[in-house]
Amino acid sequence: MKSVPFWTDDHPRPNHLPEEDLSGQTDVLVIGAGITGLTAARLLARAGIETVVAEARSIGEGASALNAGMAIYGLKADPTVVIDRFGERLGRELWDASNKAIDLIEQLVGEEAIACDFFRPGSAELGFTARDDRVLAAYARRTTEDLGFPIEYLPRDRLGEIVGSGRFSMALTEETSAGLHPAKYTFGLAGAAARAGARLVEHADVSAVEKTGGRFTVTTSRGRIQAGRILVTTNGYTGTLFPSIRRRIVPIGSYSIVTESLPVHLAEEVLPGNRMVWTARRFLNYFRRTPDNRVLIGGRRNLQTDLNLAETARDLRSRLVEFFPQLASFEVSHVWGGKLGAAFDLLPHIGQHDDVWYAMGYGGHGVALGTYLGSEVGKLMAGELDRSPFAEIAHPTRWYYQQRPWFLPLAAAAYRTLDRFGR
Numbered sequence: 044m045k046s047v048p049f050w051t052d053d054h055p056r057p058n059h060l061p062e063e064d065l066s067g068q069t070d071v072l073v074i075g076a077g078i079t080g081l082t083a084a085r086l087l088a089r090a091g092i093e094t095v096v097a098e099a100r101s102i103g104e105g106a107s108a109l110n111a112g113m114a115i116y117g118l119k120a121d122p123t124v125v126i127d128r129f130g131e132r133l134g135r136e137l138w139d140a141s142n143k144a145i146d147l148i149e150q151l152v153g154e155e156a157i158a159c160d161f162f163r164p165g166s167a168e169l170g171f172t173a174r175d176d177r178v179l180a181a182y183a184r185r186t187t188e189d190l191g192f193p194i195e196y197l198p199r200d201r202l203g204e205i206v207g208s209g210r211f212s213m214a215l216t217e218e219t220s221a222g223l224h225p226a227k228y229t230f231g232l233a234g235a236a237a238r239a240g241a242r243l244v245e246h247a248d249v250s251a252v253e254k255t256g257g258r259f260t261v262t263t264s265r266g267r268i269q270a271g272r273i274l275v276t277t278n279g280y281t282g283t284l285f286p287s288i289r290r291r292i293v294p295i296g297s298y299s300i301v302t303e304s305l306p307v308h309l310a311e312e313v314l315p316g317n318r319m320v321w322t323a324r325r326f327l328n329y330f331r332r333t334p335d336n337r338v339l340i341g342g343r344r345n346l347q348t349d350l351n352l353a354e355t356a357r358d359l360r361s362r363l364v365e366f367f368p369q370l371a372s373f374e375v376s377h378v379w380g381g382k383l384g385a386a387f388d389l390l391p392h393i394g395q396h397d398d399v400w401y402a403m404g405y406g407g408h409g410v411a412l413g414t415y416l417g418s419e420v421g422k423l424m425a426g427e428l429d430r431s432p433f434a435e436i437a438h439p440t441r442w443y444y445q446q447r448p449w450f451l452p453l454a455a456a457a458y459r460t461l462d463r464f465g466r
């Protein structure tokens with residue numbers, strides 16, 4: 044078993060992506076070369092704005108090239124809660140944007156000819172108990188009737204249409220969600236940003252930013268650059284460079300394994316519709332088929348970002364076999380983990396103060412929402428948009444969160460208890 048992400052092992056950083064040096068000056072410096080930063084950089088460069096992307100490691104080496112590649116509908120926050128909180132107009136706008144995000148990926152992939160195994164099989168959320176049944180059926184009714192977003196309730200006797208497992212009691216399905224190969228997508232976005240004229244600089248860890256005379260001097264491990272504006276797209280990898288951003292984003296670990304390639308008939312038996320699937324739990328598991336017919340399962344037994352990979356692989360494998368005993372004799376070929384970023388209100392945010400902009404906080408929906416907010420923030424900075432709903436909602440922090448998310452083990456214990464009692 045390899046302790047490296049399956050996706051970049053399958054599709055490493057292409058050599059044709061340009062390798063640039065960092066020097067001189069630029070209009071906009073984007074910090075972080077993931078889905079958000081690259082989508083924004085492409086738009087900024089296309090608008091004729093000089094743009095440099097500084098990435099501490101290599102392109103996509105945050106979460107973007109190693110996630111499960113599930114571009115799923117919705118926000119992490121419940122839409123009813125969002126509408127109650129922000130009112131009908133703004134609440135619906137936030138919800139609608141999250142669903143338009145998948146169309147945006149489809150459009151981008153088409154326009155830029157990004158070959159990333161994009162397809163739209165829809166998604167399924169699987170429940171275990173009679174309570175899941177009630178809660179999820181009510182959710183499906185609300186989204187279908189009140190929001191006009193059709194979600195279908197599937198009883199146990201129809202589960203065979205989406206999952207080859209006796210472990211679940213029901214499912215919710217919808218038809219808009221997509222799957223893609225995250226490494227191919229992220230490197231494809233990098234290629235598109237470079238073609239538009241953005242300069243991509245890897246191994247340039249930004250360690251200091253100072254503003255004097257209306258311009259920023261940015262110090263990185265690869266030298267210095269002057270910039271007119273900064274865009275921070277570091278999501279789960281956000282450090283203490285900008286303390287007020289750091290205090291608004293909580294890094295959370297997520298981990299995945301894949302099996303070796305399965306015989307096609309078995310892959311089809313396990314996930315017949317090839318949907319993007321997850322379980323109805325706080326500590327949820329997500330699973331899908333890879334383009335070469337492995338089964339990927341991910342999740343976490345903790346919120347921590349530094350779990351031991353061998354133990355994590357054992358854990359995830361036992362979940363996999365619990366759900367799909369027919370996979371017991373197949374090897375796990377890869378295990379890996381990374382960090383996603385969540386805000387306290389479970390919503391993504393765009394912020395701006397004194398020419399420092401940021402976009403982040405997708406709570407595990409960053410494939411779709413990172414693309415969408417990257418596009419929104421790029422257009423806002425280019426003057427092509429005059430507002431975004433994600434820039435109009437307050438971005439909360441908590442008095443007890445200064446630098447370290449010391450409270451995560453407590454939150455994890457509470458979530459585990461609620462999950463155990465099916466709440």
Ligand SMILES: Cc1cc2nc3c(=O)[nH]c(=O)nc-3n(C[C@H](O)[C@H](O)[C@H](O)COP(=O)(O)OP(=O)(O)OC[C@H]3O[C@@H](n4cnc5c(N)ncnc54)[C@H](O)[C@@H]3O)c2cc1C
Binds near residue numbers: 101278299408
């Ligand atoms: C295992 C796993 C599975 C996931 N599965 C899914 C999924 O199926 N669907 C989904 O929607 N979401 C998923 N996510 C979340 C999703 O991957 C992220 O939300 C998304 O990639 C965020 O993209 P981003 O560009 O905002 O940030 P990232 O891709 O995390 O990029 C941030 C970048 O900033 C760089 N950086 C940080 N600090 C500095 C600095 N000081 N100087 C320079 N560079 C810096 C980092 O090196 C990093 O490359 C998953 C996450 C993980 C970890």
